[in-house]
Each structure stands twice: as C-alpha cells, then as structure tokens.
Amino acid sequence: MDLKQGKQDGQAIEHGGNLARAQQMFPDAPTPWIDLSTGINPHSYPYSPPPATAFSRLPEPADLACLKGEAARAYGAPSADHLAAAPGTHILLPLIIEAVFGPSAGAGRTAAILSPTYAEHARLARLCGFTVNETAHFEDMSSADLAIVVNPNNPDGRLFARDDLLALSRRLSSKGGLLLVDEAFMEVIAPSHSVVDGVHDGLIVLRSFGKFYGLAGVRLGFAVAPQPIAEWLSARLGPWAIPGPTLHVGREAFRDHAWQAQMCARLTQDAGRLDGLLATAGLNVCGGTSLFRYLRDxxxxxxxxxxxxxxxxVRRFSEHPDVLRIGLPGVDGWERLEAALCAKMRHS
Structure with missing residues (x-):
C-alpha cells in the first residue's frame, strides 16, 4: 500500500454525534445540546441493572451463546451458529473480507458501494486493498468482487427489494464474490424486507443493536453468515469480545417483544410529528426511516x-451541501426544536 494513500484513508471521517466539535463551531449555543445528528433511538431500552458479577468476572461462554440465540430469533437468522457477535459492526468488515477473500483481501479486486451511505464502508474497503467504486446505481454492483448495500440506506432511507438483493448475491457468489448487506436500521422496517434468513457463501448480513434500542454505547453488533464463516469470525474475535454488562443488556432487550412492538409504533408517531414540524418550516422530507428524516433543500x-x-x-454532508439528516428528539427536545424551526421560518 502506498504510504501516502494509507495515511489519507486512515484520516478521520466526519460522523454524527460529535458534540465537542459542535461546541467549537457554535460556542455561544445554549446547552444542553440536542443531538439530532444520529439515527439512534432517543428512547433507550429500560434495561435492569447488570449484576455486579457482570463487571467483576470475565463473560461466561454460556451467556454469549444465550445472547446469540436471542439475537438469531429476533433477526430471523437460520440459527445461533450463523451469528458472530462483536463490539459493534464496524470491526467486522475487515474480518469478513479476510474470511471470504483471504489474507491478500482486496489486492487486484474491486468493491462497489451503493452511495451515498456510511463513509466508513468505503474507507475500510480501501484499507483492505480494494479499488472502490461508490455508485448510486444498483445495476453497477454485479461487476464488482465485493458489493456493499445498506438496507434501508443511511442517510436517504432507500429500501431495496429482497429478491433483487438475493439475485445479486447469487451472481456475485458464482464468481467467488460477496454481497454484504448492512441492515442497521431494519428493526423499523417490515421483517419481510430482510435477507438475514438467506445467507450463503455470497451473502453476509450485518445487524446493529444500538440504533433501535437506543444504546449505541454498549457496542454490540452481529454478522449473520454461513456457519463456517461465522465460526471463523468468532474465533478471530476471541472468547471475551462482548463485555458482561453488554451480554446482560442485549439478552434482556432481545427478549422484550412487547417493548419492541410498542417502540416501533412510537417511532412511527414521532417521525410523523417531526415531518409536521419540518413542513411548517417549509422543509419537505424526501426520505428516511422512522429513526431519521432526510431533507434536500x-x-x-x-x-x-x-x-x-x-x-x-443535525447531520450535514460536506459532499452534498443541499442535504440534511435529522434524527428524532427525545421527550425534552420537541419544544426547543419547534421554537427554533419557527424562528427560522419567520426569518426566511
């Protein structure tokens, strides 16, 4: 790898949630800040306190097995043996690439990433040696060795048909390639859109815990993959990748089907309320999910x-200056957001 290019690819990417940077940009802004720059649920899952042993002892293998079983049932995966659990999905992409393509990874290979989307996917693919094509067109994906699709997509909420994704995965598999589908926001979409039950040698799915459950700080994510690859990933991650407190919270949340159903309904209601505030300010929503709204203006x-x-x-995008992504306020944020939008409307 060229050292200059490697250094460039290793540079930090702008993400949502950086309140320290926001404070630097707007030093006179009132506090506390209302952070609508992420797609994280503002209504966090009300987990019970982890037992003291979750902090004082190493995690037990049985607890990890239980977590994977609960996650497999929640996601509709073929079995717990098809899951590898990690401290967030970000760490999984380079490991998946190595598992599928070998130690040389992307050398001489191409990756197609349906964009705009998470910038980290392209950065990590480049760091693994792929020549990356960021494309807005689904039909461009089949010519690559590695294709990455976020479904539903961040930031615009585009939803891609299950049959189209499965067909693409079969085309890639036939030439030794891989389709990686990131379903980070699938909990707020009808389960029939997920491809998690169809994993095979040409299809691996990423699932995130923190966004829907509003607990991004617990750092928990999963790769759903063919069993041999899931076992390889788990071995590379080691026996204690998931901390004890995270195991406790994850198992409890996955079991709480009543909370999950009630939260989906609440998020839909909140998204409608946000759409109304934005429309009153003359800002029309053109995409998103019930966890975030997408504006072009x-x-x-x-x-x-x-x-x-x-x-x-809120989340802006330097490469798309006419775009904003706006997350949902928590209970205490609605009045300030409404007042700010009304003031903006009066001065427009």
Whole structure:
C-alpha cells in the first residue's frame, strides 16, 4: 500500500454525534445540546441493572451463546451458529473480507458501494486493498468482487427489494464474490424486507443493536453468515469480545417483544410529528426511516447553522451541501426544536 494513500484513508471521517466539535463551531449555543445528528433511538431500552458479577468476572461462554440465540430469533437468522457477535459492526468488515477473500483481501479486486451511505464502508474497503467504486446505481454492483448495500440506506432511507438483493448475491457468489448487506436500521422496517434468513457463501448480513434500542454505547453488533464463516469470525474475535454488562443488556432487550412492538409504533408517531414540524418550516422530507428524516433543500446549510446556534445539532454532508439528516428528539427536545424551526421560518 502506498504510504501516502494509507495515511489519507486512515484520516478521520466526519460522523454524527460529535458534540465537542459542535461546541467549537457554535460556542455561544445554549446547552444542553440536542443531538439530532444520529439515527439512534432517543428512547433507550429500560434495561435492569447488570449484576455486579457482570463487571467483576470475565463473560461466561454460556451467556454469549444465550445472547446469540436471542439475537438469531429476533433477526430471523437460520440459527445461533450463523451469528458472530462483536463490539459493534464496524470491526467486522475487515474480518469478513479476510474470511471470504483471504489474507491478500482486496489486492487486484474491486468493491462497489451503493452511495451515498456510511463513509466508513468505503474507507475500510480501501484499507483492505480494494479499488472502490461508490455508485448510486444498483445495476453497477454485479461487476464488482465485493458489493456493499445498506438496507434501508443511511442517510436517504432507500429500501431495496429482497429478491433483487438475493439475485445479486447469487451472481456475485458464482464468481467467488460477496454481497454484504448492512441492515442497521431494519428493526423499523417490515421483517419481510430482510435477507438475514438467506445467507450463503455470497451473502453476509450485518445487524446493529444500538440504533433501535437506543444504546449505541454498549457496542454490540452481529454478522449473520454461513456457519463456517461465522465460526471463523468468532474465533478471530476471541472468547471475551462482548463485555458482561453488554451480554446482560442485549439478552434482556432481545427478549422484550412487547417493548419492541410498542417502540416501533412510537417511532412511527414521532417521525410523523417531526415531518409536521419540518413542513411548517417549509422543509419537505424526501426520505428516511422512522429513526431519521432526510431533507434536500437549497437552504440546508443555513438551516444547519440556524439550528446549531440554537444548540441543536443535525447531520450535514460536506459532499452534498443541499442535504440534511435529522434524527428524532427525545421527550425534552420537541419544544426547543419547534421554537427554533419557527424562528427560522419567520426569518426566511
């Protein structure tokens, strides 16, 4: 790898949730900040306190097996043996690439990433040696060795048909390639759109825990893969990749089907309420999920600045200056957001 290129690829990427940076940009903004720059559920799962042994002892293998079983049932995976659990999905992509393509990984190979989407996917693919094509067209994906699709997509909420994804995975598999589907936001979409039950040599699925359950800080994610690959990933991650407190929280949340159903309904209601506030301010939603809304507007930068001065952080995209992604406020954030949007409308 060229050292200059490696250093460039290793540079930090702008993400949502950076309140320290927001404070630097808007030093006079009122606090506490309202962070709407992520797609994380503001209504966190109300887990019970982990037992003291979750902190004082190494995690037990039986607890990890139980977590994987609960996750497999929640996601509709073929079995717990098809899951590898990790401290977030970010760490899994390079391991998956090595498992499928070998130690040389992307050398001489191409990766197609349906974009715009998570910038980390392209960065990690480049670090693994792939030549990366970021494309807006699904039909461009089949010519690559590695294809990555986020479904539903972040930030625009595009949803790709299950049959199309499975057909693409079969085409890639026939030439030794792989389709990686990141279903980070699938919990708020009808389960019939997921491809998690169809994993095979040409298809691996990533699932995130923290976004829907509002617990991003517990760092928990899964690869759903053919059993040999899941076992290889688990071996590489080692026996204690998931901390004891995370095992406790994850098992409890996956079992709570009543909370999951009630939360899906609540998020749908909150997204409708947010759409109404944005429409009143003359901002029309053109995509998203019930965890975040996607706007295209020539005034996007001005809206970002105005809300930032009001202590409200939303997600902007330097490469797409007319785009904003806005997450849902928590219970205490609605009034401040409404007041800020109303003030923006009066001064537009």
């Amino acid at each position: 020539r005034r996007a930068q001005a809206v970002f600045e105005h809300l930032g001065q009001a202590g409200i952080l």
